[in-house]
Amino acid sequence: MHGSEQHELKVGLVGYGSGGAIFHAPLIAANPRLRLDAVVTSNAERQAQVRADHPGTEPVAGMEALFAREPDLVVITTPNRTHVELAKAALDAGVPVVVDKPFTPTAQEGRELIEHARDRGLLLTVFQNRRWDSDIRTVRKVLAGGELGRVHRFESRFDRWAPQPKPTWRDSGGAEDVAGLLYDLGSHLIDQSLQLFGPVASVYAEIDRRRPGVRADDDSFVSLTHANGVRSHLWMSKLAAVSGPRLRLLGDQGTFTKHGTDPQEADLRAGKRPADDTWGREPEDIWGELGDGETTRKVPSEPGAYQAFYDEVVEALTVHGPAPVDPADAVTALDIIAAAQRSSEKQTVERLL
Numbered sequence: 001m002h003g004s005e006q007h008e009l010k011v012g013l014v015g016y017g018s019g020g021a022i023f024h025a026p027l028i029a030a031n032p033r034l035r036l037d038a039v040v041t042s043n044a045e046r047q048a049q050v051r052a053d054h055p056g057t058e059p060v061a062g063m064e065a066l067f068a069r070e071p072d073l074v075v076i077t078t079p080n081r082t083h084v085e086l087a088k089a090a091l092d093a094g095v096p097v098v099v100d101k102p103f104t105p106t107a108q109e110g111r112e113l114i115e116h117a118r119d120r121g122l123l124l125t126v127f128q129n130r131r132w133d134s135d136i137r138t139v140r141k142v143l144a145g146g147e148l149g150r151v152h153r154f155e156s157r158f159d160r161w162a163p164q165p166k167p168t169w170r171d172s173g174g175a176e177d178v179a180g181l182l183y184d185l186g187s188h189l190i191d192q193s194l195q196l197f198g199p200v201a202s203v204y205a206e207i208d209r210r211r212p213g214v215r216a217d218d219d220s221f222v223s224l225t226h227a228n229g230v231r232s233h234l235w236m237s238k239l240a241a242v243s244g245p246r247l248r249l250l251g252d253q254g255t256f257t258k259h260g261t262d263p264q265e266a267d268l269r270a271g272k273r274p275a276d277d278t279w280g281r282e283p284e285d286i287w288g289e290l291g292d293g294e295t296t297r298k299v300p301s302e303p304g305a306y307q308a309f310y311d312e313v314v315e316a317l318t319v320h321g322p323a324p325v326d327p328a329d330a331v332t333a334l335d336i337i338a339a340a341q342r343s344s345e346k347q348t349v350e351r352l353l
Contacts, residue, residue, distance in 0.1 A: 009317060010037040012071035012095075014063070014086055015078035016046040019100050021053065022268050023129065024077050027306055029054060030273045033314040034073075040066050067093045073317065076100060077127075079169055080178035084109050087124070091116055096123035096317060102187045103330035105178045107338060110331040117327075123316050125323040126330040129306045130188040131195055133262040134282050135246055137302035139196065142249060142256045147290060149253025154193060154232045156247045158185040159240035165214050171238075173216060180216030181236040182207060182337055190333045193224055193232035199332075200224045201353040205340035210239050222340050227353055253292060256299065260286030264304045280304030 011028050013020055016039050028036045038058045039050045047059035060066050063086065066074070074090040075098040076083055084104050090097045097117070103126045104110040117124035130136065142148065158181075165171045173179035194200065204223040211218050219239050224232040235244070249256040264280050272279060282301040289296045308324070315321035339350040 008035040009033060009072040009314065010035055010069070012038045012040065012066045012069065012074045014040040014066070014074060014076050014090075016041040016043075016050055016059075017077070017079075019077040020075075021046075021049065022265070023306070024075050024100075024127070025050075025054060025057075026268055026273060027310055028075070030275065030307060031310045031314065033318075034310060037071060038066055038069050063089050063093075067095070071095055073098065073123075073313065075127075080183060081105060081176065084113060087113055088116055091120055091122055091124070094120065094122070098125055098127055098313065099327075100127045101191075101330065102178060102183045102337075103327060103334065107331045107334035110327065110334055114327050114331070123313075123323060124327050125313065125316070126325045126327050127309065128188065128191045128325045128330065129309055130192060130262070131325070132305040132308050133192075133264070134280055134301045134304035135258050135260075135262055135288070136192050136196075137304065138258070138288060138299060139247065139249060139256070141302055142288075142290065142299060143196070147254050147292070148249055148251030148256060151197075151230055151249055151251040153250040154197060154230060154247070155235075155245070155250075156189050156192065156232065157235035157237075157244055158189065159235070159243040160238045161241045162238040163211060165211050165218075165238075172214060175216070177216075180218070180220075181238065182217050182220050182222070182340060185236040186220065186222060186234065186337060186340070187330075187333055189234040189236065190222070190224070190336050191329065193226075193234065194329065194332060194336075197226040197228060197230045197232060199227045199353060200336055201227045201351065203336055203339040203343055203350045203352065204348075205343040207341060207344035220340075220344075222336075224336065254290055256288055256290045258286075258288035262304050264306050274305075274307035280306070 028034050036057045042061045050059040074095045076086045077100045087097050169177040202225045207217045207220045219237045222234045247258045280303040287298045312324035343350045
C-alpha cells in the first residue's frame with residue numbers, strides 16, 4: 001500500500017480525453033485527500049490543457065514516466081481497447097487502479113484482471129459513477145418508501161440526438177475498439193438495474209446500427225428479467241431528437257416517472273465542483289412524479305454525488321474500506337452485454353440463470 005492516512009495520495013491519471021478532463025481530473029482535484037500529480041498524454045495540445053486546467057500537475061508522455069513519480073493510485077481513462085494492458089501495467093508496478101467503464105472488452109478479461117489484482121493484494125475498482133446519479137438515488141428513496149407496492153417493471157433510457165456520426169473511435173469505431181452505445185451507455189444502464197433489482201436470469205435485446213456508415217450500435221434496446229421477477233427495459237439511442245422519460249418504475253400500487261437528466265456532467269463542464277451549494281441538485285421542474293391512479297405528487301430529487309466514488313476510494317486505500325465498486329459487478333454487466341449481443345444476433349432470449 002503506497003498511501004497512508006496522514007498525507008495526500010498522489011494520483012496518476014492516464015488519458016485526458018473527455019472522461020479524463022471532464023470527469024476524473026476535476027473530481028480528483030476536488031477531493032482534499034487526493035492530489036492530481038500527473039497526467040499521461042502524448043498529445044501536445046492535451047498536455048497544454050493539463051497545465052492550464054491544473055497548474056502543478058505534470059503532463060507525462062508514458063507509463064514509465066508516471067511510475068517514476070511513485071503514484072499511490074492510477075486511474076485509467078483511455079480508449080476502451082487499452083484498459084486491460086494499462087491496468088495490468090499499473091498493477092505490475094504495485095499501484096492500485098481505478099478503471100473507467102466499460103471495465104474490459106470481455107467478461108473473461110475482467111475476471112483475469114481481478115485475479116491479477118488479487119494476486120498482488122491491490123485495490124482494483126471501476127468508475128461506475130452513474131450509481132450516484134440524482135435520479136438513481138431518488139429511485140432508491142422511492143423504492144424504500146414502499147408506495148409503489150410490488151414493482152414489476154423498471155424502464156430506463158439514455159436518449160441522445162447525434163444524427164451525424166463523429167469521426168471518433170467511440171462514434172465511428174467497430175468491435176475492435178469496443179465501441180457502440182451498448183458498451184458506452186449500456187454499461188451504466190445495466191449496472192444501475194443490477195444494483196436496484198439484483199441478478200439477471202435472462203436477456204433479450206435489439207441492437208441496431210441506424211446511422212449511415214457506423215460500425216457499432218447506435219440505437220439499442222435490452223430487456224433484463226431479474227431473478228426476483230422484475231423486468232428492466234433499457235433503451236439507448238443517438239437518434240432521439242425528443243427524449244422519452246429518463247426512467248419509470250411500475251408497481252401494483254403506483255408508478256414513478258422521471259424526466260430530465262442528472263446535472264453533474266453539465267455542472268462539471270460548466271466548471272462547478274462538488275463543494276458548490278447547488279452541486280448535483282436538479283431543478284424542481286424535472287423532479288419525478290409518483291401517482292397512484294387518483295393523485296400524483298412531485299418527489300424531490302436527491303442530490304447527485306459523483307464525489308462519493310473518490311471518497312470511497314480514499315477510504316479503501318487508507319483504512320481498508322470496501323472498494324466503491326466491486327469489479328465483479330462490472331464482469332456481471334459484461335456477461336449481460338455478451339448475452340445481449342447473442343440475443344440480438346440470433347433473435348433469442350438468452351438464459352443466464
